[in-house]
Amino acid sequence: MGRLTLGEFEELVLLIVAVLNDNAYGVNVMEEILKQTGRKVNISAVHTALDRLENKSLLSSHLGGATKTRGGRRKRFFTVTKVGLEVIQETRLMRDKLYGQISSLRFGTV
């Protein structure tokens, strides 16, 4: 696996999909982002991010069944792949490592 770069927004979407745990699809992800972070994003941005992550094989997807709502259109559900989970892990470790090296004085609360 080559060097993987994750944009900030992509990372957020990846985490949200992981949080939603097998129940992640476009609208759902968008609403979860609003709920968790207060960020308003356009649905097209969410789709783009999901597609990119899938291309990088961090996510996998399958089509759900048709329902009466949504004009009869099916949903595409996303799940985090093994690689995806590793990336989440990796990013977290790196963050923690870097946090540890910041002098606590810097936060200026003392």
Add this chain to the structure above:
Amino acid sequence: MNQPPKIFLRFLEWYCKPRALEVIEGDLYELFEGRCEKLGTRKARLFFAWDVIRFLRWRYVKGLDDIPALISLAMIRNYFKIAIRNLLRYKFFSFINIMGLSVGVVCCLAIMVFVKDEVSYDQFLPDHERVFRVSLNERGTNTPALLVYQMRQDFPEVETGTRLYGPFDATVNIDSHVFKQGGAFIGDSTFFEVFQTKFLAGSEEYALKKPNSVVITKSFALNHFKGKDPIGQVMKVDGENHTVTAVVVDCPGNSHMQYEFVVDIPSESWATKGNWTANNFISYLKLRSDANSDLLQSKFQAFVEKYVGPGLVKFTGHSSFEEYLADGYKFNYHLIPVADIHLEHPRMSLGGTPGSKNNVYIFSIVAFFILLIACINFINLSTSRSALRSKEVGIRKVLGSLKKQLVFQFLTESLIISGVSLIIALGILLLILPGFNELAGKSFSILEVLQVENILILIAAGIVTGLIAGSYPAFYLSSIKPIKALKGVFKDQSGSNFLKKGLMTFQFSISIVLLAFTLIIYLQLKHITKAELGIAADQTLVVKNVVAAEKSFSAFENSIRKIPEVESTVISNHYPSGGASDWSYTTVEDVSKKIGPYHAFVGAEFQEVLGLSLVEGRFFEKSRALDTTTVVVNEAFLEEVGWETGVGKVLSRGNGKNFKIIGVLKDYRFGSMRSDIQSMLLRYAPSISQPELHYGGGHMLIRVSKNYDEVIRSVKSEWVRFVEEEPFEYVFLDESFNRLYGAERKFGKLFLVFSVLAIFVACLGLLALASFTLQRRLKEIAIRKVFGASEYQLSGLIINSFTKLIGIGALIGIPLAYYMSDKWLENFAERLTLNPILFLFPIIAVLLLSWITVGFQSFKTARTNPAKVLKDE
């Protein structure tokens, strides 16, 4: 239930990759439903639209791989193959289609090049939108000498300006080689600041600043300074030495000003000081780039009052300029954009062919109609053939062809036809280009015709023509029900028959209109050249510039008079058809009137030479020296002033110079038949030393009894004996009158060509349609023949069906032709009376042509042995 905006949903479906579409649509629907509850329908719809637009990303837009394989390369190849096979199979129809379309396209292309040139006049000039001609009362071409100078002083908007005079025919002498040169101009030193051009040699800065300098064009330099460096050379222009200071490029063909050379303005008082009421110069201004020409225009009336007003008022006898205007007179200067001169103010053209807006419109319309006739042929032939091809369409449909594919198939065929026509048209145009140039009075080169822009327009036109001409048959044929087609019950529907007949009628009416109009143009031209002039034009020879023989004039005159065929001669600064200037006079009576008649200085023999007759009074007499203070007028003059009789009345030129009328001439033609005979005033010139004879060039009018060619030779030999630095120039008055109608004659010729082409194309269509009809009615004719119909009756049967259409076409065409001709004839004072019988000729001509076209074929068909036709089944 609430629905999202349909148009955006469609849009999404149109652009979005099918793979991603369903999920995106689903999400958008879900969001929409949620928002409908929370925000209301209106807002939800807005959000939906916004989201659709936001999804318009590279990633979701259809790519090449998403377009269905309907138009695959193999199919296209197949379309071409079938199309070409069909064209070759029906060679006759293809030939007529291609031929007709080619002619139509040639006309269109030629006229497009012509129109593009006409509307491009003077736009090559840098900053042409800032260059203006100053006219007097919108029509007067000339302005006072001081105008440009004073306007530059008074109006900060004016960046620069130039006065000029021309074009005139100058007598040029280069190294003792004497010749007449047209296109001579006199111009200020600022001439080339306004009319910027490219300097090939010499200095632009000093070009016309030195006294007695001359700037020549490249072609003039090449013609007359062969192999020499022209700079610094001396050439004599009308007797004065001028030094060549610069060589510039030739004037482009689309310039309203055509100069061969420009000399500097002489420093005589008429040029430097001038008089505000004497309009001797043509003036151009170049405004600053930030100037507003309308604003400047609005300041002109005050300018006129300040400078021209005093002199004007003194002359007319008004107490102030306001009173002069209140009396209904107009006097103002106007700015005319230089690019408008050619088409809007052709009278102001300086040597370029004057344009005509009407001609541009008329020819564009005619070209369009010819193309239309060709398209109609195409539509008619294709729909007629549909019966033959319906089986093919049926089989194709049974084998699974989609309607779309059939439409493509037929459109390919028509596009190939129009494509081939285009190429042929281009070839024809290049071949006939010299002829077209002569006809249109232009000089287009092959390169000009083959400009990228023209080619692109041509290709676009070809595609549009192909699509229009091919669309009806394409959609019509592709909608045939296969079962009907294969069973053979398919027939020409009455709808398509009606369309076909309607279109043919239309073709005939266009042909008849064009033919009728051409006929009227020709008859009118004949009418005006044959009309009564009131003078013996064919017996009058004009020798120009006889002032050149001034030194020994009486000897020259006597030697001419000694030629046996010469009856009499006279000197004059005017000859009929040669143009004249107008001078102003006021009548001396209780309430004086101003009048501006055409004006000439003539010798005592003028009446005798031209064969004019007097209505009252007498003509000038050699024995009466005081006749210089008398005038002779024509009947139109009396009518304009409103006098019953003229003799004894007095006219004034101002400053106490009074002239008594001693005679009234019966009206005679001295100008074009476009206008009525204008008022004319003759003054007496007792000898060649009369100064006015030297301004306009003094002419000698010679009455000749017979042996015209011999007389010209004898006069020329006398000329060479007496005159040195002046070429011999002569014209017979009837020729000179004919030249006045050059524009009309050219118009007539162009129209003739176009109407012949239109009729040719229409006849081609008729020929094809007739032969087709005959083919389909072969059996019917054979059966009729078996039952005893004669060959003539059978031919008549076919001819009749076309004759009816021509009749209807004539009914539509003739009123239109009448209206057009009547409008056109309004240009002439001396006009043809429109006799309705005249319009029978074009109808008969079209009828005869169509009978010949159809008749031969139908007769041949009628003569075939019916057994041959009927044995097949």
